[in-house]
Amino acid sequence: MSKTIVALDFSSKEEVVDFLKQFTEPVYVKIGMELTYACGLEIVETVKKMGHHIFLDLKLHDIPNTVKGGMKNLARLGVDMTNVHCGGGIAMMKAAVEGLKEGAQGGERPLCIGVTQLTSTSQEAMNEELGIEGSVIDCVLHYAQNAKAAGLDGVVCSVHEAKKIHEVCGDDFLTVTPGIRLASDSVDDQKRVATPQLAKEEGCDYIVVGRSITKANDPKATYEQIEAIMEG
Numbered sequence: 001m002s003k004t005i006v007a008l009d010f011s012s013k014e015e016v017v018d019f020l021k022q023f024t025e026p027v028y029v030k031i032g033m034e035l036t037y038a039c040g041l042e043i044v045e046t047v048k049k050m051g052h053h054i055f056l057d058l059k060l061h062d063i064p065n066t067v068k069g070g071m072k073n074l075a076r077l078g079v080d081m082t083n084v085h086c087g088g089g090i091a092m093m094k095a096a097v098e099g100l101k102e103g104a105q106g107g108e109r110p111l112c113i114g115v116t117q118l119t120s121t122s123q124e125a126m127n128e129e130l131g132i133e134g135s136v137i138d139c140v141l142h143y144a145q146n147a148k149a150a151g152l153d154g155v156v157c158s159v160h161e162a163k164k165i166h167e168v169c170g171d172d173f174l175t176v177t178p179g180i181r182l183a184s185d186s187v188d189d190q191k192r193v194a195t196p197q198l199a200k201e202e203g204c205d206y207i208v209v210g211r212s213i214t215k216a217n218d219p220k221a222t223y224e225q226i227e228a229i230m231e232g
């Protein structure tokens with residue numbers, strides 16, 4: 001499976017099918033809120049039938065019982081990876097894994113990862129708007145340790161926290177890192193950004209790349225250039 005996960009932040013099935021037509025080999029793609037709310041969960045089956053691997057990024061965050069029920073139903077879609085917000089706490093994250101196991105009915109459950117602090121959150125915003133004291137790295141590490149204690153397979157974090165998370169939680173605890181930009185790209189709404197090269201150097205397991213690929217003049221060539229860095 002590739003190490004570059006392409007965020008399919010489109011609003012119609014036609015755009016997705018058109019975009020994926022360029023790729024003759026299976027790609028690891030991310031289906032998030034924009035696409036799911038536009039097309040419904042049927043889009044998962046459409047993309048699966050095209051042969052691609054799927055990270056279903058719906059970031060569940062609710063009471064444990066509700067998350068368990070939600071995950072039980074999501075597991076039946078046969079996606080490769082899905083997620084919750086670590087902010088929901090350890091009991092909620094444990095419930096997510098239980099739901100996935102039940103939904104997978106003895107088969108292989110999807111990987112479950114926890115979103116720590118969004119890559120669009122700066123140090124200043126975390127302290128002043130969210131009212132969370134301390135450094136982003138300490139908060140992200142704390143969430144990562146909670147996620148590990150709950151039985152999750154890894155976390156979503158920025159490239160800048162990935163090395164420390166592996167040191168503390170182990171090399172097999174996955175780090176999935178959005179906020180990826182090529183040196184020439186605009187940062188847009190992201191705050192904790194890094195290049196694919198730095199992601200590789202910091203040992204990130206997967207990078208999530210949206211606009212740098214989907215809005216590139218040649219998305220396939222850009223994807224291949226980024227994937228070559230990650231696999232290099």
Ligand SMILES: O=c1ccn([C@@H]2O[C@H](COP(=O)(O)O)[C@@H](O)[C@H]2O)c(=O)[nH]1
Nearest residue numbers: 007032117118119178179208209210211
């Ligand atoms: O902390 C997070 C969690 C998820 N995302 C998602 O990743 C992509 C990034 O898109 P870009 O266009 O490359 O900025 C997007 O789908 C987000 O929902 C994130 O950016 N940060």
